Amino acid sequence: MRGRVVATGKPARLRFVAGLDAHYQPRAGLVWGAAALLSWPHLELVESALACRPLDFPYVPGLLSFREAPALIAALDCLSRRPDLVFVDGQGIAHPRRLGLASHVGVLADIPAIGVAKSRLIGSFDPPGQEKGASAPLIDKGEVIGAVLRSRAGVRPLFVSIGHRVSLDAAVALVIAAAPRYRLPEPTRLADKLSRMHGA
DNA sequence: GCGACAG
DNA sequence: ATCTTGTCGC
Numbered sequence: 001m002r003g004r005v006v007a008t009g010k011p012a013r014l015r016f017v018a019g020l021d022a023h024y025q026p027r028a029g030l031v032w033g034a035a036a037l038l039s040w041p042h043l044e045l046v047e048s049a050l051a052c053r054p055l056d057f058p059y060v061p062g063l064l065s066f067r068e069a070p071a072l073i074a075a076l077d078c079l080s081r082r083p084d085l086v087f088v089d090g091q092g093i094a095h096p097r098r099l100g101l102a103s104h105v106g107v108l109a110d111i112p113a114i115g116v117a118k119s120r121l122i123g124s125f126d127p128p129g130q131e132k133g134a135s136a137p138l139i140d141k142g143e144v145i146g147a148v149l150r151s152r153a154g155v156r157p158l159f160v161s162i163g164h165r166v167s168l169d170a171a172v173a174l175v176i177a178a179a180p181r182y183r184l185p186e187p188t189r190l191a192d193k194l195s196r197m198h199g200a
Numbered sequence: 201g202c203g204a205c206a207g
Numbered sequence: 208a209t210c211t212t213g214t215c216g217c
Contacts, residue, residue, distance in 0.1 A: 022208075024208040025209090026208085031208085059206095059207065060205090064207055089206085089207075090206050091206050102206095118206080118207090121205070121206045122204090122205085122206090
């Protein structure tokens with residue numbers, strides 16, 4: 001599937017974006033996928049959706065898509081409107097096979113996608129500056145696979161990478177624009193809130 | 201052989 | 208991802 005990832009471009013028109021996040025419910029053996037639909041550029045929540053799938057695959061670093069992608073795509077399909085872009089909680093091409101969760105979902109759903117991970121899977125980097133918007137390249141095998149981005153001053157950096165049909169520069173700019181107030185971009189933050197409000 | 205390892 | 212308790216800081 002990695003040959004189907006498009007690593008350039010940006011959404012032609014941006015009216016609605018979505019955040020996708022998953023939540024594991026161990027006692028039920030389920031994964032819940034949450035989708036939060038927001039207006040752009042005002043980032044107001046306009047709709048949210050939840051979907052669950054049975055979980056039969058263990059967590060293995062590098063194989064996260066096999067656990068989460070089905071539930072995320074199901075939640076995305078529940079939205080009454082198809083977003084112009086999705087922010088996915090996980091890596092895009094910053095992955096050993098260049099096919100992390102965000103790229104997997106982007107290709108399968110054929111939608112522009114950005115990977116926004118809270119921590120590193122692979123790659124080396126120098127710490128970015130402390131100011132908002134500071135970034136440093138994430139490198140693996142001599143290749144730039146993403147950006148380590150300080151989305152807010154002084155916070156732990158995010159790991160931004162190309163998901164599908166978005167260039168890295170555009171992805172970084174979009175994440176900054178989507179995170180005016182918190183460390184996580186608003187779409188991912190609201191999807192995360194929605195998914196854990198449910199399990200607990 | 202050992203450490204590292206999205207969620 | 209999940210669990211639990213305290214603690215620090217804005």
